[in-house]
Amino acid sequence: MPLQSRHLLGLDGMKREDIQLILDTAVSFREVLDRPIKKVPTLQGKTIVNMFFENSTRTRLSFELAERRLSADVLGFQSTGSSVSKGETLKDTARNIEAMKVDMVVMRHPASGATHYLSRVIEANVVNAGDGQHEHPTQALLDMYTIRERVGRLEGLHVGILGDISHSRVARSNIYGLLTMGATVSVCGPATMIPRDIEKLGVNVVHNLDELLPTIDVLNVLRIQLERDAGRLFPTIREYHLSYGVTRRRLEKAGRDITIMHPGPINRDVEISADVADSEHSVILQQVLNGVAVRMAVLYLLGTRN
Amino acid sequence: MQILLKGGRLIDPVTGRDEAVDLHVVHGRIERMGQNLSAPASQVIDLRGKYVAPGFFDMHVHFREPGFEYKETIESGCAAASAGGFTGVACMPNTNPAIDDESVIRFIQARARAALNGLVDVHPIAAVTAGRKGERLSPLAELAAAGAVGFSDDGDPVGNAEIMRRALEYSAMFDRPVIQHAQDSAMTKDAAMNEGFVATTLGLAGWPDVAEEIMVVRDIRLAEYTGGRYHVAHVSAASSVDHVRKAKARGARVSCEVTPHHFTLTDEAVRSYDTNTKMNPPLRTAADIEAIREGLKDGTIDAIATDHAPHSFDEKEVEYSAAPFGIVGLETAVGLTLTELFRKNVLSLLEIVRKLSTNPRRILRLPEIRIEEGEMANLTLFDPNVEWVVDPSVFRSRSRNTPFGGRKLTGRPVGVLNNGQVYWADERPA
DSSP states (O other): OOOSOSSBOOSTTOOHHHHHHHHHHHHHHHHHTTSSSOOOOTTTTOEEEEEESSOOSHHHHHHHHHHHHTTOEEEEEEOSSOGGGGTSOHHHHHHHHHTTOOSEEEEEESSTTHHHHHHHHOSSEEEEEEETTTBOHHHHHHHHHHHHHHHSOOTTOEEEEESOOTTOHHHHHHHHHHHHTTOEEEEESOGGGSOTTGGGGTOEEESOHHHHGGGOSEEEEOOOOHHHHBTTTBSOHHHHHHHHOBOHHHHHHHTSOOEEEOOSOOOBTTTBOHHHHTSTTBOHHHHHHHHHHHHHHHHHHHHTOO | OEEEEESOEEEETTTTEEEEOEEEEETTEEEEEESSOOOTTSEEEEOTTOEEEEOEEEEEEOOOTTTOTTTOOHHHHHHHHHHTTEEEEEEOSOSSSOSOSHHHHHHHHHHHHHGGGGOSEEEEOBOSBGGGOSSSBOOHHHHHHHTOOOBOOTTSOOOOHHHHHHHHHHHHTTTOOEEEOOOOGGGOTTOOEESSHHHHHHTOOEEOHHHHHHHHHHHHHHHHHHTOOEEESSOOOHHHHHHHHHHHHTTOOEEEEEOTGGGTOOGGGGGGOOGGGOOSSOOOOHHHHHHHHHHHHTTSSOEEOOOBOOOOHHHHSSOGGGSOSOOOOTTTHHHHHIIIIITTTSSOHHHHHIIIIIHHHHHTTOOOOOOSTTSBOOEEEEEEEEEEEOOGGGOSSSOOOOTTTTOEEEEEEEEEEETTEEEEGGGOOO
């Protein structure tokens, strides 16, 4: 059964069967990644463009690796700042690239909704690699894959998401996906980082991390934008760490086996202490590996849909 | 040129008349009024089932000239106004150069006289501060003497309380309102839409209603303190309406306007990331619409104004956060007002005419329109019953940035008469 949409723009509104299909498909690609020859011919002859209008290392490399392991022809660029600041509109950039007969476009863009816009003006399949503060669907899919791999299920789990929820596309996609898959979600952070009315999505809002920890199975720790937010969204980095830093001591006090995730890159000893990031609780590196498999699954399902 | 307007119902808030009457208009002047008039040499317009009202006046438009003629010119703006049923407008000063100098007022007046032979009266609103920079007052007395009907830095607020205080004090000497774009800019950095649940799900930076409210509260207190006259442009938040209501009850010299989009659409419309739903202030919630309709009913909201803000197709054809704020409004305002307020029993036709004609003219101290024998005809004719579908491709505005394309409306203007000129909606080219 194919995916219902020809694009992957976000997990908001995505059907449970579709998420299930992607996660199940990723299992077989994950297996490919353990083979000596980590390449399959699935997307041979397809051309994929990676358009990154925002700095990214791991997401860009992860997509590129996934594309190459599916034998697609890959090209791409990374440019910081919006396309507008370069003097060419996103529409013109995209149409020019599409004129070269590409099959799929993977895009990261600093503007929320940019991939929705793109999907309206070009014919190629569009994969959202992060749009502004809106969604980052492949990150949430790989997070869910990793949880399922570690705990065995998603349904009935209680997942905490910690940090700047307001500005996080990872948080939004995780919320949509996890709720659809039957998990309970709590968001945690200072009130300044919790967007208005988010509880209407069906999540709990908790400001005290130590109260949250004993109730959850998984904690997804978001990266703090140090330079941008200190003094505005929280007073100081020290205070943030004191209130919301995930430390071994805190986890021990909670007395529960909590799986620790982080979309990276991590600020060691700010939102997460080094001894937690490198501990047996942490699945951060599995997330990175699973990311390749999940992106292979997404590209495969979209690329072979027609 | 002789026209016999036959069988229409006259509705005139100035005299309180609401009755069937024929009007014989000769060379732009009302020659005779009465029952069953006949005038053999005249073009006879059958207005049975239709209404005759004093010419509608939009006190908030952006005609973009000088400086941004690719979006709109005074001529295309006047064409849009007449097609939309308006015989007069007040145009905002966020042009380039800004309307902060007498020469720009003269330029606009000259352009308006030449446009469509002067069918639409265009009254400039001058900038409160030089260059709309919010730092130093414009030459307000000279601008008023030249014809500025009010002062505003619209597009931006007058943020500095001291400047606002002085502007209110100074403009009160010649009885012109200061029209505020009420927005606390520090709270709305990068904001693209109303702050709330929809913005949270879309990941767009929020423009909280309280950022409007606190500016309205501050300004009302400054108006009361100085005795100045204060008008809130495009009020969008329930809380602002409430503060204006209370200020009026205290006797403050305060008035306000609302746009048709703010009493019609909520921020749910933004879900598609359609940049034609991006305006400033943003679309708010159903509760705000409810409060705005209540404010229209009880007289808290004096006027309906469009905030007609033309932008070119390419400017709006971008990511949501990169798009400019604003939509065109002149050619949908009357239809939306009749559909949303008359059909839904919020306002009577008499009250609608008050808010589309009498009140905005009174706020700007323009002379009353007198519908009497011997007076020049300044009339808007409208049909509150006809159904039509908004088709932006036939707009007479130079721009088509509207979220209402394809929307079915009930009621539209039939035509306008002003300054000896006539425009009929039916003659609009297909």
